[in-house]
Amino acid sequence: MKVSELNLKAKSLLEAHLSDIELSGEISKITLHSSGHWYFELKDEKSSIACAMFKGANSKLNFKPSIGDSLNLRGFVSLYEQSGRYQFIATSMSKSGFGDLEARFLALKAKLEGEGLFDDKFKKPLPKFPKKVGIITSSTSAALQDMLKLITQKEYFLAKFFVFNALTQGNTAPASLIKALKKADEAGLDLIIIARGGGSREDLFCFNDEDLARAIFSAKTPIISAIGHEIDYVISDFVADFRAPTPSAAIDLCFFSRFSLEQNLDLLQDKLKTLCEAKMTSLKNELFNLEKIFKMQSLPLKIEQNLKQNKELLKSFQNAMKNRLNLEELKLINLQNAFFQHENFFKRSKNLVSIQKNGKITRLNELKSGDKVVLSSQDLSKEAQII
Template identity: 40%
Template structure:
């Protein structure tokens, strides 16, 4: 019996060694590792229920839909980044890790990020479109067009009933009332809004009746501004040849339209300020440029006149040069005549000396006469040659002197001065014409708001003659008081007979 019992124990130990028996903790731990390794970080959408927010700072809740539910935990180091307070029944979008709570063996989700489902989906679509259009180059600075310095006409694409249009028009009238405004009315939110915005941009680009476009609306939620995140609108703005200013929402709001437009304004009023200069500052700049141009032209003329006078003083007078050359030639001729005469005297003395030594030597005389004639001929030939050389030298000097006379340069400088003077007069006439046109326009604008037009329609202005105070209520005068009535032409001095306050 003892031998049999020992054998049974050995068999049981062998069977137990063959089987791998898991403790509960090991099973749950390996299941957790398997779950966490099988699922990546993923997004889950559902409804919050059984919400618990204990003092530890952690958040526990159940995420459910129509068919299933799962326990969720969001720890304190993650929920301090929430931009809203979770509530039961709220539809949320979660970025989670799949896990298993070992203490109770429950399947659960560890929440890394939580956002409201509706705005979160729109935000993801916005970020995806922004990334894709940015990769295509629609936001590159190289494609941005510069705004015109002084536009004649400005187009506005917005709702005609919105406050944005009134803000833009008010700023434009205040800063530069001469600019024309063209409104392209569209719906700025709703299902048809994006299509209307695209059509308005294409129509303005096709008509080309304005110099710059302002597209925008007032502030709102992401859903309200969603029409301005439309891809077709972004491509229409990118293809538009007109420079476009985007003024959508408030300063903190950003849309796809802001990134693809040539200029982004924080508010509609700021867009109007970017589109036109301030009229008074522009006129001051214009006057400053006119003064600078006049000063530059005046300085240029003074410089040219001074340079011309300097050239005139530095150039010797032609008659002085001719007189000096004539004196030199006369002196040379006198020296030549003196030398020739001296040579003749020498020959004559030699001849006389020979004549004294020879008495009637006819052959010698004839021979000496022949030599004398030969020498005389040679002397005359040498004289003519020398005279011809002197004349040629004189002609050469006279030709060089004529080439040095700056008459042609003087004429060219005079022509340049005359041309600059004509250009100056023409530019000044053009600037004066522009100033007259601008003044006439301001006079017409002033006449349009003048109170005299109201008087012309039969109205009058009644005031007290001593103080000039305008009378607007009957109780401010009493019978017997003198009043002054201003008409469109002339004025009347009247006396109050009766006062009727009604």
């Protein structure tokens, strides 16, 4: 059998056995398609179902439904063959008497928002590890049992939990909730959770009360609103300091398990150890550098450096003096050599004779026969005539 064949048979069975059904609930989602068909979801406190109302049927109505409307439907159960999705096909629709709930909700929301009751600047921070926690809910509700069970599973041992019983449905519920809230707010708690499980729009509407909203806003203790399911929004969600999508989520989001706390402590210990080791290494390096600087600037080192410098200066001075003496000695030797050369010259010059003519020394090749000259030597001078 093909999938399409199975879906077709399922559709035939559903339409044959569930052909005339009356269904009531609240719209949680809706799409008014451009084709004229309406697609929406109808829910109660436990379940939801996909619904469709085709153009031929909805064109007879004098209103268009919206999210939050409580409706009475008549129709049959079918199956969409292409996806195999189970759905309710509405052939008629009427409001169940609570059609104005959404309008009342939106009007109060706009009023309180305009007054600033939803502003973040008024939100009180939630304590990270609250020691005293109050839970405002019905003491017989399944939501409370789920919360307490989760607290036990988490082994959350840092706080004591106090339950403040209150009505969470009906016309007298707002007054009961306000009374419990005032009592809890005066008990010196660190945190208050206002909780209620899922339900229809009508069931949850007591949390859209204006007096309750103002009581939540005026409370000194941080407040978590945990009403219905994730898709449910009430006024207390907006005015509270924090909104949890469900009562159980309030416990999950705001309280750590024993295991998580121990694991966080281990991580913090490892992080602290790493930071300490890095700091110690940094300080050791800094100390080593300071020690080097101190040694470089210490008096013994400076004296040693000065002595070394003096030795180098003395050695340079000695070398300079040695070089100067060598130079002077060389000059003296040169003078001695020159002296000895002149002495030898004088010794040799005793045998030398100079010829003067007319008082001037004259060379032999310049003399003529008959010239009168003076012959001079180191020992004597005599006149003579050139033959």
